[in-house]
Amino acid sequence: MNPRDRFAAVIAGEQPDFVPVIPVLDGYFAPRLTGRKNDECWLDGACMAAALAEGLRRLGCDGVVAEMGLGENPNVLGCPLEVRGHQVPLVVDTLVNGPEDLTKVKVPDPWAEGKMEPVQQLVEAAGDSVVIGSVRSPFEFAATVRGLIGFMTDFYGNPGLVRDLIDACFPATITLGLALAGSGVDALVIKDSFASSSMISPGHYLEFAFPSEAEAVKELGGKLPVILHVCRNSLPILPDMARTGAAVLEIDSPVDLIKAREAVGSAVVLKGNIDAVGVIEKGSRADVESAVRAALEAAKPGGRFILSTGDSIPSSAPEENVAALVEFGREFGKY
Amino acid sequence: MDLLSRFQKAIIDGDADAAAAIAEDITRVAEVRPDAIINSLSGAMETVGGKYETGEYFIPEMLRSAEAVEKALSLLDPYLFERRRDFSGVIVIGTVKGDIHNIGKNIIVSALRASGYEVHDLGVNVPAGKFVDRVKEVNADLLLLSAFTTSTKQALVEVLTALEEAGLRGRVKVVSGGAAHSEELARDVGVDAFASDVKSTLAVCRELLGKRGH
Ligand code: B12
Numbered sequence: 001m002n003p004r005d006r007f008a009a010v011i012a013g014e015q016p017d018f019v020p021v022i023p024v025l026d027g028y029f030a031p032r033l034t035g036r037k038n039d040e041c042w043l044d045g046a047c048m049a050a051a052l053a054e055g056l057r058r059l060g061c062d063g064v065v066a067e068m069g070l071g072e073n074p075n076v077l078g079c080p081l082e083v084r085g086h087q088v089p090l091v092v093d094t095l096v097n098g099p100e101d102l103t104k105v106k107v108p109d110p111w112a113e114g115k116m117e118p119v120q121q122l123v124e125a126a127g128d129s130v131v132i133g134s135v136r137s138p139f140e141f142a143a144t145v146r147g148l149i150g151f152m153t154d155f156y157g158n159p160g161l162v163r164d165l166i167d168a169c170f171p172a173t174i175t176l177g178l179a180l181a182g183s184g185v186d187a188l189v190i191k192d193s194f195a196s197s198s199m200i201s202p203g204h205y206l207e208f209a210f211p212s213e214a215e216a217v218k219e220l221g222g223k224l225p226v227i228l229h230v231c232r233n234s235l236p237i238l239p240d241m242a243r244t245g246a247a248v249l250e251i252d253s254p255v256d257l258i259k260a261r262e263a264v265g266s267a268v269v270l271k272g273n274i275d276a277v278g279v280i281e282k283g284s285r286a287d288v289e290s291a292v293r294a295a296l297e298a299a300k301p302g303g304r305f306i307l308s309t310g311d312s313i314p315s316s317a318p319e320e321n322v323a324a325l326v327e328f329g330r331e332f333g334k335y
Numbered sequence: 336m337d338l339l340s341r342f343q344k345a346i347i348d349g350d351a352d353a354a355a356a357i358a359e360d361i362t363r364v365a366e367v368r369p370d371a372i373i374n375s376l377s378g379a380m381e382t383v384g385g386k387y388e389t390g391e392y393f394i395p396e397m398l399r400s401a402e403a404v405e406k407a408l409s410l411l412d413p414y415l416f417e418r419r420r421d422f423s424g425v426i427v428i429g430t431v432k433g434d435i436h437n438i439g440k441n442i443i444v445s446a447l448r449a450s451g452y453e454v455h456d457l458g459v460n461v462p463a464g465k466f467v468d469r470v471k472e473v474n475a476d477l478l479l480l481s482a483f484t485t486s487t488k489q490a491l492v493e494v495l496t497a498l499e500e501a502g503l504r505g506r507v508k509v510v511s512g513g514a515a516h517s518e519e520l521a522r523d524v525g526v527d528a529f530a531s532d533v534k535s536t537l538a539v540c541r542e543l544l545g546k547r548g549h
Contacts (some may be wrong), residue, residue: 021356082460087387089487090435090460149438153402155395156349277515 002128003062006187010269010306011187011247012223015173015215019333020253020306021294021326022063022130022274024250028088029313029322032065038315039083046116050223053125058319061326063130066119077105077145077172088315094147099161103170105145110179116302123184130187132227133180137192138212141169155204166212171297173212177220189227189250190219198254199230215242221245227271238263252310253278257298270299271306274325280309281317285324292328300333307333338367340377342407346379346449347386349399351406358407360415369415369451373423376404376449377537383445384533394438401445407444408448411507415451423450426546427469428479429457436514440481443512447479447540449530463490463497470498470507479536480526481513492522508543512536 001009001018007018030051031041033177041048048067056064076091083089095104108115123131136144142165143151154162177188194200195209217226228246230237233254241249242264251260251272260270272295274280279291301303307329313322336344345353361367384401386392416442426447430440437459445452455473457465470478478498480490491511499503509526521529526541530536 088432090403090433092435092460102492117459149441152395152438153398157402197390199391199394204393228349 003130004128007064007130007306009077010304013267015303015305015335017335018330019300019335020062020130021057021308021329021333022132022306022327023061023274023280023309023322024065024312025052025055025059025061025155025322026065026134026312027052027062028315029317032086032198032315033058033319033322038086038088038141040269042081042083042089045115049118049122049125050120056126056129057228061129062124063132063327064122065132065134065189066180066183067134068121073185075110077141077147077169078272086315091144094150095145096165099164102164102168105141105165105172107175110176116179116183119180119183119185124171131185133177133183133185133188135173135180135188135190137190137195137209137216138170138173139174139195139209140192141172142166143194145169151297152200155200155208159208162208166208170216170291173216174219175217178223181220181223185213187225187227187248188223189229190216190220190246191229193229193231195237196230196234196252197236201258202236202240202317206240210240210244212242213241217246221247229311233258242268248306250308250310254310254316257295261271261299266302266304269304269306271308272299273310274307274308276311276313276317280325281314283321285320288321288324289328290312293332294326296329296332300335303335311318337348338364342455343374343379343382343518344377345398346376346403346407349396349403350402351399354403354407355410359412361411372411372415372452373449376407377451378448380404380446380449381534381537384442388532397501397530398438401442404445404449406514423452424457424476424540425453425473426477426479427455427457427466427473427475428481429461429466430459430481430513431464431487431494433490434482434487434513435459436481436483437513439514442533443479443536446537450537450540452540463493466494467501467540468498470503471501475507477509477540478509479540480509480511482511482516483514488520488524491520491526495525510536510539510543 006016006020031038034051034054036051052064063266070209079091082092195205225247227248229250232252235255247314248269249269253273274291279287321322342357444456510528511521511526512530519527528539530539
């Protein structure tokens with residue numbers, strides 16, 4: 001099976017030859033891995049596409065993540081970014097500071113000025129490998145343009161603004177998701193990084209994040225398999241995440257894979273959950289081996305599992321550890 | 336419930352309006368000792384931090400309490416200022432260059448203000464020189480650096496070096512902490528202390544300021 005067949009088999013609920021290995025190889029790690037600078041890549045989509053394609057080849061994993069953070073970075077909807085050398089890009093100011101700024105949220109035209117070309121280049125260069133297009137959820141867009149502190153202060157102080165802002169951001173998720181789908185990616189990941197129970201209560205998740213998340217999964221899921229990503233501890237909300245209808249739930253390292261499976265039942269695919277920082281960035285080869293073994297022992301039986309990091313591979317991770325993840329994933333991931 | 340217990344409850348519940356109303360009562364009655372006010376505010380923020388550590392509170396609840404503290408303090412400041420001879424210490428705090436995580440830092444700022452310190456918050460992505468300038472300008476007792484671990488280690492070292500070069504390292508104690516910041520990292524870069532939550536931060540500050548010898 002080639003990587004794409006392997007991925008398709010898992011999505012269809014069939015048993016592949018190997019557990020697919022698709023760590024979150026995205027715009028954080030790929031530039032440094034391939035000797036490029038973050039600033040060059042984050043401001044120049046073609047550079048980022050080349051870095052991701054080269055990273056994919058070098059690591060030999062089954063897939064890669066196409067960030068919309070190419071060129072003008074529509075994934076921050078116009079928030080000012082500071083990008084310097086090897087540093088990861090920083091959103092240095094907010095766009096929306098009150099209801100009067102709601103009209104500032106503009107959905108970018110992804111097809112303008114050849115903005116999708118880098119994604120198409122990556123899809124082409126990836127050949128048989130899986131390319132996952134990455135887009136933020138309406139909740140995450142809203143938090144980004146408002147600033148996380150203001151956004152979460154509004155939960156109690158001005159919940160109406162939270163809802164209005166999420167509504168204003170919804171079209172961005174859909175438009176960018178459809179543009180990625182139209183550029184030939186194999187799947188979409190909707191990132192809802194701040195929705196977890198490490199940040200907000202399960203009640204607030206249901207109230208603010210879930211409705212638009214579920215709607216976005218429904219709209220985009222008609223086109224392609226949707227992976228739903230929530231950082232850190234998502235265990236309390238996993239049954240609701242499964243209810244969105246996402247084909248795959250991306251699980252971060254604080255969540256036990258066996259408990260995750262119990263929480264969501266057998267129908268949905270799980271993707272995870274090697275600790276991107278503790279194990280991949282900071283750990284040894286032996287740490288990677290035991291983490292991969294443990295994840296596979298917990299989640300390989302019964303299929304519907306993709307071996308991955310729990311979150312983006314950090315910019316400064318050593319290449320050997322990522323390579324070891326792929327190596328041990330193959331060694332112990334054979335069905 | 337007495338005035339201060341109700342005050343504490345309003346902060347813990349994150350009820351800024353109630354906290355403000357009680358703060359006004361306090362200034363009107365004008366019988367409550369500044370120390371008692373500070374102790375009750377500080378205790379309330381410690382409780383809030385504890386509720387976060389145990390999973391009862393999440394970030395919006397902590398931010399709500401922090402807001403209540405800030406609102407109450409804005410009303411109490413003149414009252415406290417008149418009655419206190421001395422602040423318990425002058426603190427400069429900020430998130431180091433290259434890092435924009437500010438939620439934890441802001442909670443710490445509120446807890447420190449609630450504990451009666453004079454706090455100068457420089458915000459996020461702060462270059463080393465700016466820390467040094469402010470430490471000098473306000474004659475700070477403590478410098479608190481917020482930094483998540485990986486790419487900000489170098490930034491921490493730069494602040495320490497800049498303090499050294501300005502001849503200030505002996506005069507100001509440096510404490511670090513922040514999201515995913517480890518004690519090991521703190522030891523590595525050579526700060527004076529490390530703290531991982533509201534409670535330990537307040538304890539460390541008390542201890543270091545106690546050693547000042549005035
Ligand atoms: C929210 C968040 C963000 C937001 C920040 C928004 C904002 N306004 O703050 C955004 C999206 C911008 C962000 C960006 C990034 N993040 Co981030 N982020 C987080 C997250 C999810 C929560 C942090 C938080 O606010 N926690 C809540 C507060 C209350 O906790 P706290 O910060 O730990 O603060 C407490 C204590 O640490 C202490 N404290 C805090 N500050 C200080 C200061 C002093 C002096 C003292 C004494 C104590 C103290 O008291 C606080 C109260 O208890 C964490 C994961 C996590 N769960 O920790 C990752 C995390 C910190 N981020 C991480 C990373 C890698 C990044 C990015 C590089 C991108 C990425 N791959 O995610 C960028 C870097 C941007 C940059 N250069 O700054 C990593 C850091 C890993 C590491 N060890 O290096 C973490 C741990 C996630 C992970 N596992 O990958 N992030």
